[in-house]
Amino acid sequence: MECFIHASCGSTSGSVAMFCLVSRLFTPPFLTAASMVVSSRSYADFTPEATFDIKKVDLHRLEEGPPLTATLTREEGLKYYRTMQTIRRMELKADQLYKQKIIRGFCHLYDGQEACAVGIEGGITLSDHLITAYRAHGYTLTRGGTVREIMAELTGRRGGIAKGKGGSMHMYTKNFYGGNGIVGAQVPLGAGVALACKYLGNDQLCVSLYGDGAANQGQIFETYNMSSLWKLPIIFICENNQYGMGTSVERSSASTEYYKRGDYIPGLRVDGMDVLCVREATKFAADHCRSGKGPILMELQTYRYHGHSMSDPGVSYRTREEIQEVRSKSDPISMLKDRMLSNNMASIEELKEIDIAVRKEIEDAAQFATTDPEPPLDDLCSHIFATDQPFDVRGATPWTKLTSTS
């Protein structure tokens, strides 16, 4: 029996030690030396918790903002690191598969913005609701999807999260409403979900995300009005990655202070590359909503490394130097890694092992996504209507007969 001390990353209690002790007692003597695999440092050497200074948040119509320090435990740190690394690797794998034409259609990649998804999830719970636009792979993962399901959905196979019928922009999990193709349309939908939370009185809230390009949409302002009027528990989050497709914020918006665009709605401008900053701001915003004060708006200043979508090289409207500079100075994963290493919260080997495990997970998922069969032809017409009797669907010609089932 082997004893994996280093793999139980989440344990800070003596359970690991107990497990090792017990396994030593029951391991046959001739196996003891060969089968014990230990890391160079045991868990007791690591700092269980540390407090970090985070950037001050710009406020609009608020007296106080989120705190200037954030506490991170070792488990949380490793969890955030693993999730962000998974999103990064998954997006890079999707890039690779797209170039091999295994993934087709729309594919909008999220690498560079991982701190937003992971930080927001750190500030809310899985019983809260979230809705976003088309750059949704990261959120599908943080909201309960698995890498296998996401990649199989991208390749359009039956093992996908929407059985291969939704694709990149239509992934749904419990309390996660996609994945929406029309720019800005998801914001009123999010307010509707918040209305349902208030109607049902369940103390949940809805996070409704949009980008800097969508921030100029009229329906978003209509939504600000109604959610403020009816005091809906909604957090509006503008993920400002500086470019709406190929148009920089200076060229698209008369006012680039997106956190002030809500006017009568309080706003925060947050460093979106720092997962702790995002987490603290989200917690603050969630408290604001849950106390019945109504909506709040957050602008996360972040950056995407890839172009708008796979058809965009991403360098015609910005320079490679700019992308390189952000990568070297503000990469969210590197920032968290440096913090944990410099505060002795994890070892380099441990983080490398997480990297290896993540790579393996992504490889397995890609393998599954490539080999899983496509949905059967019978599925073409199913799910047109819910809870209906099967009915005939008109095909491309009058004599084509197709049947729909719910």
Next chain:
Amino acid sequence: MLHRRDGSRFPPDVTLGIQAKEFNLGFIRPDNLVSHGLRVFRCLLANSKWASSVSLFQVNVQDALNQAMDEELERDERVFLLGEEVAQYDGAYKVSRGLWKKYGDKRIIDTPVTEMGFAGIAVGAAFAGLRPICEFMTWNFSMQAIDQVINSAKTYYMSAGGQPVPIVFRGPNGSSAGKLTNIYCFAAWYGHCPGLKVVSPWNSEDARGLLKAAIRDDNPVVFKANELMYGVPFDLSEEVMHKRLCRTYRKGAHITLVSHSRCVGFCLDAAAVLAKEGVECEVTRVCELATFQLQVKQWRRRGWLLFLWATNKLCYFLIFFLHFICTYISVSVSYDQKELLDIRTATTHLKLG
């Protein structure tokens, strides 16, 4: 139907008296010509063969819709109504009269004049498990929100059955009296959207039954009534649910007249006139426009098929839709080698909106 200011109605004999007075020429002035015409028209409607004779269960379409919503609001806590002027104003066309007083602010919600916003909010509420009724003041204003209506229909499919959208979009559709704008019929526009159920009732029984069925349905339903039918009384039976897709109001052997909403009334009138000349017409109302259940067997017996549709004659969607229907019928009927001539009528190609 003529109403007293307190909401009660004049009995028919008084209606006739007022009708007689309306024909007094001294009463007509240039500035009230249109409203006079409207009053005469309404009197005629109230006393035409469409309006049934006075009975205890006579209900006009407006009240039938009101009853349907009231019953469903009472039956299911998740149902709520939102739209412009639906609460304190009692509805722009008084369809939601009394509901706000009974159910309060939580369930009958007045919205600002922001169709795209509140239609999206209604769809989002449906995502999260509620059963909203979203009212557009007229379907012309739904153009502001058409993206939210159409895309609500795709969600169940794109999520492979994971995310149903149990929403009803309601409002008056089509022509109104004396108006030159906001009178377009959107049946053909929405009828082409897969995943969206489009219903267009004619009389009170259809209106009540179909609205109840629409609210209980787990799919997005577009419910179009006609504003001119709101005031017309019909006999209302006790039948609650009414899901028949095509309904035949008059049997006949020579020609089939197919229509929806208010035009059914014109078809019935035409059938009555033709009957005097010995031509027997079958008048059928199509209720659900998207999944058009063609009663081909019935129509095979006759060689003439007439569609009466109150939309723009050269509307692309209408042409496509009717062409499909006619082609389908032509192909099916050709097996029996019957000669089929179909005629489409619609409004003159003047303008939209």
